[in-house]
Amino acid sequence: MADAPRIGVYVCHCGANISATVDVAAVAADAESLPNVVAARHYTYMCSDAGLALVQADIRELGLNRVVVAACSPHLHEPTFRRALASAGLNPHLLQMANIREQDAWIHTDRESATRKACDLVRAAVHRVALHTPLDIRKAAVRPDVLVIGGGIAGMHAALTVANAGKHVYLVEREFSIGGQMARYDKTFPTLDCSLCIQAPKMTAVRTHENITLWTGSEVEEVYGHVGDYRARIRRRARYVDENLCVGCLQCVDACCYDGDLIPDAFNMGLSGRKPIYLPFAHAVPTVVAVDPGSCLNFTRGGCDRPCTDVCGRDALDFDQTPWVEEIEVGSIVVATGFEPFDARKATEYGYGIYPNVYTSMEVERLINASGPTAGEVILRDGTRPQAIGVIYCVGSRDERYNPWCSRVCCMTALKLSHLLCERTGAEVYNFYIDMRAAGKGQEEFYQRVLNDGVQFVRGKVAEVCDWALDPSEEGKLVIRVEDTMTGYVRRVPVDMVVLTVGMSPRSDSDELRRTLNVGCSGDGFYRERHAKLAPVGTLTDGIFIAGCCQGPKDISDSVSQAGSAAAEAIALSVKGSYDLDPITARVVAESCSGCRVCMPLCPFGAIGYAEPGGKCEINAALCTGCGACVAGCPSGAIRQGMFDDAQVFAELSGLLLGAGSGSSGSASGRVPPAVSLQPSAEATGSALR
């Protein structure tokens, strides 16, 4: 770059997102006086076609050779502006973004200080961009295969979509059957389709698809690499049964010498028992039994007569099986690990785990399911049939003590269960809700239908479920105490059965997988999408996509839509076959390298090699992620990194600090003092007395 820098500065209003807090005209005016700046402009939407055209026209007409855009986070629109530079004939890396939205306008309230800060950030970018050099984007190949983690409805749909596009999929599921939570449901709202009838064909399709390798009882142990070239280690648990031989005839289960079905059946939420050798559930895929080493006498007592082995005509049992690891190479990964139902024991006021006839909605799904523990008969834990049922909404949702978020599906789940309970038991069904959230196609209509079923609706948050009687009508009943906000009374409603509509929580071990994959999470613990609207299934790690409830609570329809979208992203990468390597990777300046090899153990990605003949280190650009560890670690300063040359970084810093002393205090105080509210809340204790 022999030419002197000619810099254009473009300050974005972002509608009013930035301009409401930052005086954008002042920032542009300030930029005009900076060295090498030829033009400085501000515009409502710099990322729009018109905004980009402004930049491109200046490049052509004013002969700009450097551009600074002061707008949002580079995560959002750096690619957009880089493309604009490229199409105007400028190398895309002659751009520098100043983030005056997320790091300025959105977090400050004082206009004057925020404007000063924006000027500082722009000045830093102008100083830096003057030293930018053109960099070449190189392309790397993308492995065509895709890894899908989680075999629930979202994971299955993503796997099938990718497989149907002709790409190979590894589908890894932790349980011994695919199907996920949806396999437990009886019917789905708002159409009352049989859940299994929707899902079973999909499960079979996954198992039989020529492009899908299905590994159940398996977990992702380790993932390394980067977009286009991920390597994953999949740990496969021993099921002590040869998957290729077992046909699921269940003779071994009948023959098992373990006395009684005493082990709580996790699929039935513990409402029934199973033997140590079991089929995960009636319609499990693959239809292959598994042995639970925690209870099988062969493991716990060091041996039994093994009648299971004797009775198996296919010699499928293999008690010598040990866990093993599969290593695979894929181009992208779809994460669809789902949710965990809220643990109702935490909300002690509702008596779950204290009163036997208090159930969670997940338990009721099994209880009313034709293939459930009671074959669909609603028989309570104490053997009775309920005459009156109370359905409590928002258990563990919209509650600052537990999960502050709305779990989105529970209103409809509660309505669906109310309808089914009404239909199957003839009982009086009471619903206790805070707000009815029946948003979505056909959902309000379903609410109206349940209203017409004769289900009773009480609007109010339930205070407690208890078993003490105020009068004889309550003897032997569970009493729901609730403030009925429609009438203004505190009511006591005696029922035989309580259904707690539990919300969705992130999986308790979701952080482990998150760290393995280098994926972020939001404050609630669900995996964070790259951008809620622009990249709703992407993550900040390229080539890793998220779908279904691991990203946040959603119903089956939305999970499937999102899974399709994640699959499309994976297919796009796979079909394109290559991706652009961001030239921020490090390289060794051979003449400065002393061959000390200090850098090699510093590299977390094993990207640095040592060439014996020359005695120098070398960096494999395809493995390098541009983390900078070696650059900082090299004692000879022999490692340079694209876009992060010492000179560029120091220029940026001095640009920033040039504003010091000009009054920028940096303490934009936007803190609003909390309101002093000392009035005790009025407790309606007297109204319980009628």
Add this chain to the structure above:
Amino acid sequence: MTGSSAPANGTKPKQYSYYPGCAIKGTGIAYEESLLEVYRLLGVAWQELTDWSCCGAQAYMTVDAGQSCMLSARNLRIAYQSGSHDIVAPCSACYLALRKCKDYVERYPRMREVVGDFMPASDLQAIANVRVRHALDMLYVDIGPSAFRARATRPWPGGKVACYYGCQAVRPYSEVDRDGNPMRMDELLEAVGVPVAQWPLKTKCCGSSHTGTLHEVGVRMGYLLLKEAVRRGAEAVITICPLCQFNLDVYQKDMTRSTGESFDIPILFLPQALGWALGADHRALGLHRGISGAETLRRWFAGPREGASDG
């Protein structure tokens, strides 16, 4: 008043600031007698807060939170200056008033201004170092069920009891115990062999000041508690708050009169039962002071013939 026992190993034991509050010195005197007796038997060192004043609880808080907090801040400052930074309040209302004061001063700038008019800023900061403890919290956390189990020498002579926590000890702070189905009192009593009834009304209202203002409403609250306790086989109710104890103990005749159901069951304080297990004398525990259930108390604790009139 102070109390301590000779330290066994020569080290200085932790000393607590003991804040009795008004009820403990009056209607709830048995609470103080039994708590301090338990402390004596266990060698807990304590020192009564010098020149303590009203905590500012209950009605005062609703009329003027600022002035109420000033009163509590004063007591907290005395505790800080005494050097014993754990202030133990047996009364739930005192506990809550002190705890609220600390919380409000920390959280609300306006409250810092109000209380700051009355004490220097350095004192206001100092009270942040005082730890507000309810007697139950102190007995459960600092001593603990296993220590009580190890020290228990006398079997429980009576029947099942219902553990009544009341509202203020567990709400809104839930530091003494969790607000839904608290269990610490149950655990302490079971540790010393007292059978505990399953009773879901542990934190339901005792009637509070209603017994004085809307008498029938207040008494009915207490009636609901006792009726259900009796129905579940409890022969006594154990409390940790002098107001709860008073409301349940004093108005049993009124309950009988208004409902036709006969009530005469003892309402005790937690340390009375714990102290009995530790082998304390029944009089030292104030077990002669109850109004209701005198016959039961005599039968259980087999003391010499003493009337309830002594309290």
